[in-house]
Amino acid sequence: MTADEGGLPDIKRNVPTAIHAQISEHIRLRIAGGEWPPHYRLKSEPELAQEFGVSRGTVRRALATLIEEGLLRQVRGRGTFVTSTVIEPAIAQKLSTLSEDFASQGVVTSTRVRESSLITPPRPVAALLDVAPGTQVLRLVRVRSTEEGPVALLFNFVRADLAPGIEKVDFTASSLFGALEGAYGLKIASARRTFSAEAASREVAEALSLAEGAPVQYLQQVTYLADDRPVEYSDVWIHSGRLRVTSLLQRR
Amino acid sequence: MTADEGGLPDIKRNVPTAIHAQISEHIRLRIAGGEWPPHYRLKSEPELAQEFGVSRGTVRRALATLIEEGLLRQVRGRGTFVTSTVIEPAIAQKLSTLSEDFASQGVVTSTRVRESSLITPPRPVAALLDVAPGTQVLRLVRVRSTEEGPVALLFNFVRADLAPGIEKVDFTASSLFGALEGAYGLKIASARRTFSAEAASREVAEALSLAEGAPVQYLQQVTYLADDRPVEYSDVWIHSGRLRVTSLLQRR
Structure with missing residues (x-):
């Protein structure tokens, strides 16, 4: 997904809202609208930083907010994913209760x-x-x-x-x-x-x-x-x- | 399950219906009535023979009829089971289609x-x-x-x-x-x-x-x-x- 195709936001630098907060809000709307469904894997932090035209630290701060809100989760070695809104037990795959x-x-x-x-x-x-x-x-x-x-x-x-x-x-x-x-x-x-x-x-x-x-x-x-x-x-x-x-x- | 508790049939020896057919019919009714549900494991052939008061060969012939009808199935080393009436794919357990x-x-x-x-x-x-x-x-x-x-x-x-x-x-x-x-x-x-x-x-x-x-x-x-x-x-x-x-x- 490139900036054009994905409809990435215009990051506004002359407004009171911090840049990381603008990015968080952009991602939040994508998730809320269903465009990024549960289990969607986000691009890597360097890729997101390049697309948004911001530093990697800013991207990381934006993601941290959403992880704290429970909208995203990070899986070591796999990336950052949109969280599912329902509980997903593996009870058909494992004999756990x-x-x-x-x-x-x-x-x-x-x-x-x-x-x-x-x-x-x-x-x-x-x-x-x-x-x-x-x-x-x-x-x-x-x-x-x-x-x-x-x-x-x-x-x-x-x-x-x-x-x-x-x-x-x-x-x-x-x-x-x-x-x-x-x-x-x-x-x-x-x-x-x-x-x-x-x-x-x-x-x-x-x-x-x-x-x-x-x-x-x-x-x-x-x-x-x-x-x-x-x-x-x-x-x-x-x-x-x-x-x-x-x-x-x-x-x- | 003993003969008294399980309600085993009176095998009639002076009627035209062969004994193995009487046993088949008895089991058929148990299954149809839901008393022996899908996946119920029948007793072993020697146990059934003793309970019905017939030879093991007669039991085996009765079971063979029901296996042919698809009501029972035998699993090597596990016994004889009542067949399920629905297809049961393991698609939540294995990545098969x-x-x-x-x-x-x-x-x-x-x-x-x-x-x-x-x-x-x-x-x-x-x-x-x-x-x-x-x-x-x-x-x-x-x-x-x-x-x-x-x-x-x-x-x-x-x-x-x-x-x-x-x-x-x-x-x-x-x-x-x-x-x-x-x-x-x-x-x-x-x-x-x-x-x-x-x-x-x-x-x-x-x-x-x-x-x-x-x-x-x-x-x-x-x-x-x-x-x-x-x-x-x-x-x-x-x-x-x-x-x-x-x-x-x-x-x-």
């Missing part, structure tokens, strides 16, 4: 436990958990929220025979995998996760502050231990406007 | 090319492809269908400067990655893929035989070459009732 992914990305979330009790699971869930029909399992219902609001409604069914007393764990403070691996010493080894788009039921819509019937990202999961026994089944409903499942993939 | 995944799973698909022409891309697409605004790129619009109907509507924007003449390729016969890697010798190295649930626009709904506003799985992708240049951007709309994005993940 939402809470682990949030923690590694520095996203602050809160958890509300709506239910944590022993119940008799529906027959298909009993089958996938490989327990006899009628066996009690933990049913854990949680809502995870960021400061923007609720992002996920989680229903977990956990084999209580493998984790006796798990219904007494405080899942406001502990994560589920954390409790299974920590307190119970279970070796979580693998999972099958499937993703699909579904219409929000009334319950899902209310929990995620969506309209009933609105599209929601649905994640279904069965988690297995190292000895191949299933330990947990879950239905997770995700607010796509606030969280996008993301994978960074290599061809070979 | 839908067509490559369909081929490896033996799913027969057809492709209809709705458009293949050079156009000036929207500004955000130009930014993600790192081309100057106004540069022409290939816009490729395809519908992929299985025998059940359309499963995905794909919009690809491909850098024609890296693949001159690509608008002349017949994408009914060739895959996009196949052409880029084969005919043009480009080294596709990595991609970022994001997944979210969206409401079907009129165009998407018509292409996928869905109602307007119905939930669809949306995949957005940017693909990069080994030298880190972006080569392709795409918007893909997936019929969740026919295709579920699936990941088989390891904890460590």
Whole structure:
């Protein structure tokens, strides 16, 4: 993109606004207008300095402002990128949980436990958990929220025979995998996760502050231990406007 | 699951229906009723033989019928599983394309090319492809269908400067990655893929035989070459009732 094609700004030197602030504002408008979308990689600092006709230090100061505002982020060895406006957990690529992914990305979330009790699971869930029909399992219902609001409604069914007393764990403070691996010493080894788009039921819509019937990202999961026994089944409903499942993939 | 708990059938020996056919029918009803859901792992053949009170050969014959019908599948060293009723590509876990995944799973698909022409891309697409605004790129619009109907509507924007003449390729016969890697010798190295649930626009709904506003799985992708240049951007709309994005993940 050259100065002509990209519509670079006229830097005004005889106005009270500092030059670095003019550059920040120019970039801010590009991002706000969608012209530079999330994950767009900016040119290098020397290239930007040449195009704007300013020093590299001025460019760096302009970028620093936008990084502080959260509009840009720098990745070592890769460059400066426009930040995504949604959380992008890699839960389809790695067997991490939402809470682990949030923690590694520095996203602050809160958890509300709506239910944590022993119940008799529906027959298909009993089958996938490989327990006899009628066996009690933990049913854990949680809502995870960021400061923007609720992002996920989680229903977990956990084999209580493998984790006796798990219904007494405080899942406001502990994560589920954390409790299974920590307190119970279970070796979580693998999972099958499937993703699909579904219409929000009334319950899902209310929990995620969506309209009933609105599209929601649905994640279904069965988690297995190292000895191949299933330990947990879950239905997770995700607010796509606030969280996008993301994978960074290599061809070979 | 014991005979009492699982509600195993009374095998009738004085009726014209062969015993193996009675067992097949019993399992068929379990699957149809959702009691044995997709991915449920059946007990081993010796265990089933003991529970039904029949020989292992009879069990094997009953299972063979259901495998032939596509209701069960056997995975070497893992056991016998209830088949999923939807296609389950691993496109969030591996940088394979839908067509490559369909081929490896033996799913027969057809492709209809709705458009293949050079156009000036929207500004955000130009930014993600790192081309100057106004540069022409290939816009490729395809519908992929299985025998059940359309499963995905794909919009690809491909850098024609890296693949001159690509608008002349017949994408009914060739895959996009196949052409880029084969005919043009480009080294596709990595991609970022994001997944979210969206409401079907009129165009998407018509292409996928869905109602307007119905939930669809949306995949957005940017693909990069080994030298880190972006080569392709795409918007893909997936019929969740026919295709579920699936990941088989390891904890460590």
